[in-house]
Amino acid sequence: MKARSVLLGAFLATFAAGAAGAQAPVAPPSDKDCVGRKGDVRLIVQVGALRSNAGEVAITVYPADPERFLAPHGKLLRQRVKASAPMTQGCFNLPVADAYAVEVYHDANASRELDRNTLGMPTEGYGFSNDAPTRYARPSYDAARFMVKPGDNTIRIKIRYPR
Structure with missing residues (x-):
């Protein structure tokens, strides 16, 4: 019985230490x-x-609309949010439950552009919904597309930084 108590105490101490070091949940956005x-x-x-x-x-x-994805003037909505490492969030009121795609980038120098090198490759962090792959080119609309339903919908996108 004493061994069980010691194991339980060790488990709880480990759990508490992990929880203390964990990032606090991001508060839901207000309207x-x-x-x-x-x-x-x-x-x-x-x-x-x-x-x-x-x-x-x-x-x-x-x-x-696949024709509007990443096209000049093709966006539905855009929000610029102060960067807050390791996670930042934005919020959008959408017109209808439908398919959408999202592009993000970390504009570290606040130039309001995704900076690129002379070859046209991004020099700032970026990402897409579904973490759509971008190995040799921009992702397709189908790779980034996701569905939203009525009510609140949350997606997570991991920023990829160039090497």
């Missing part, structure tokens, strides 16, 4: 934190793996 006309569909985008608090995170939502 004033959300962009777009208030309605029945809300999207919360949590952007993780930020390396610093420098600059801002640009979060862009694209509608259910």
